[in-house]
Amino acid sequence: MYCLQLRKTTYQFVRRVPVDLLRHYQKALIRHSLNTKDPREAKRLRNAYMVRYDVEFEKLRPISIQEPQGQLQALTIAAPALPLDSVVTTPNSLRTSKKLGLTMQDLTDFYLMKLKLAGNKKTIQDFTSSISVALEFFLPNTLASQVSRDDARSFMMFVSKLPVRFALAKETRHRPLRDVIKIADKMDLKRSSVPTINKRIDVIRAVFAYGLEEEKVGNNPFVNMSMKDPKKAKGKRNPMSANDMRKLFAGLRGQSEDYWVVMIALYQGARQNEILQLRKSDIVFERGSWLLSFHDRYENNSMKTESSVRTVPIHKELIEHGLVQWIADVRPDSRLFPSAVLGIYGNYSQTYSKHINSEFGRFGVTNHFHSLRHRFRDACREAEISQDIADYLGGWSGAASVGRSYGALEFSIKHLSKALNRIKYSI
Numbered sequence: 001m002y003c004l005q006l007r008k009t010t011y012q013f014v015r016r017v018p019v020d021l022l023r024h025y026q027k028a029l030i031r032h033s034l035n036t037k038d039p040r041e042a043k044r045l046r047n048a049y050m051v052r053y054d055v056e057f058e059k060l061r062p063i064s065i066q067e068p069q070g071q072l073q074a075l076t077i078a079a080p081a082l083p084l085d086s087v088v089t090t091p092n093s094l095r096t097s098k099k100l101g102l103t104m105q106d107l108t109d110f111y112l113m114k115l116k117l118a119g120n121k122k123t124i125q126d127f128t129s130s131i132s133v134a135l136e137f138f139l140p141n142t143l144a145s146q147v148s149r150d151d152a153r154s155f156m157m158f159v160s161k162l163p164v165r166f167a168l169a170k171e172t173r174h175r176p177l178r179d180v181i182k183i184a185d186k187m188d189l190k191r192s193s194v195p196t197i198n199k200r201i202d203v204i205r206a207v208f209a210y211g212l213e214e215e216k217v218g219n220n221p222f223v224n225m226s227m228k229d230p231k232k233a234k235g236k237r238n239p240m241s242a243n244d245m246r247k248l249f250a251g252l253r254g255q256s257e258d259y260w261v262v263m264i265a266l267y268q269g270a271r272q273n274e275i276l277q278l279r280k281s282d283i284v285f286e287r288g289s290w291l292l293s294f295h296d297r298y299e300n301n302s303m304k305t306e307s308s309v310r311t312v313p314i315h316k317e318l319i320e321h322g323l324v325q326w327i328a329d330v331r332p333d334s335r336l337f338p339s340a341v342l343g344i345y346g347n348y349s350q351t352y353s354k355h356i357n358s359e360f361g362r363f364g365v366t367n368h369f370h371s372l373r374h375r376f377r378d379a380c381r382e383a384e385i386s387q388d389i390a391d392y393l394g395g396w397s398g399a400a401s402v403g404r405s406y407g408a409l410e411f412s413i414k415h416l417s418k419a420l421n422r423i424k425y426s427i
Helices: 019-025 039-060 104-118 121-138 149-160 177-187 194-213 242-251 257-268 272-276 316-320 323-329 349-363 371-382 387-394 397-401 413-420
Strands: 004-007 010-016 029-033 283-286 289-294 310-313
Touching: 004 039, 010 039, 019 039, 019 104, 104 121, 104 194, 121 149, 121 177, 121 194, 149 194, 242 257, 242 349, 257 272, 257 316, 257 323, 257 349, 257 371, 272 349, 283 323, 289 413, 310 387, 310 413, 316 323, 371 387, 387 413
Parallel strands: none
Antiparallel strands: 004 010, 010 029, 283 289, 289 310
């Protein structure tokens, strides 16, 4: 739910501080415990806090000073006084104007500031690459408000002509992108895949979406824009087959870390990094059920999307196979899978994926780890679990219809548990 988050079993109010007011708060998020487990009462208290901070934000915003005639009226956003990593830099020219608005450079800097506050280094690197391509195509001083739908389509076609790994290849690195395309034409280099093209479009769409949310731009020319992939999704991402699952569990050592990582992926539909950052305190017994909490409250935790944050019942198969007994020897608040170390991008899956995929190969498993999550999704369909419940259980982005916490709307823990336990595999 908007601006609401569950911490263990108690709701808290969470709101992002507007970038132009960070210097007043010295932090990126405002948090208040609402001291209630009731979602209705939490919504009521949330609304009161929303009004309070709306008023407070308006009082703190400086009044724009009218410049002499012929000059732009501008508001410069100050650098946030936060103890951030050295990679965080303040935009040089983050300005708004009633007449013109932000340039593409300003808008992308504004969005990157948000990413850097969140601190996911891998996401920042991936997004920065796509943003650099966009800035070279549109030019940094182009006004974001002047980017049209036709311009967005032209950008998509431009990106589709870029060759694979052009930033690293000897023939194309450090060259202007239009020259890169000419070289690719001349040498008949392999072009970017449709998923890569759409990923770049998604990044710029997110930049404009954030600008729209913060009232820095008036529209998003990239909304609902993507290139159709001639390959069927089923062919690109196959679910783990029954034969591969038999090989996998024949090879895995029972009650090992790898065994439980695979079991949680298969029966909970969780992503690899979500599993690897779990702690003993994330597994609790409440309301007659064992619950599993995926969140980003700890310093090194990161979630792919807001929908990824969830508290779900634990599948009965995991209980029967001894998950609760296995964690009994884990020290309080310690990670369940300490063998997975933090990678340079701030996640655990970066290094662990190499290990587990190597194990898969050793067992003769032809699919990759993420195929377990696809198998879970197929199992949800086979068990006739409704899409909104399946979205919530697996942390997919369609979960907004269920609400952002268990027990929200018409879905209780009992209801979710009943649906989850309908999932069965022949292993």
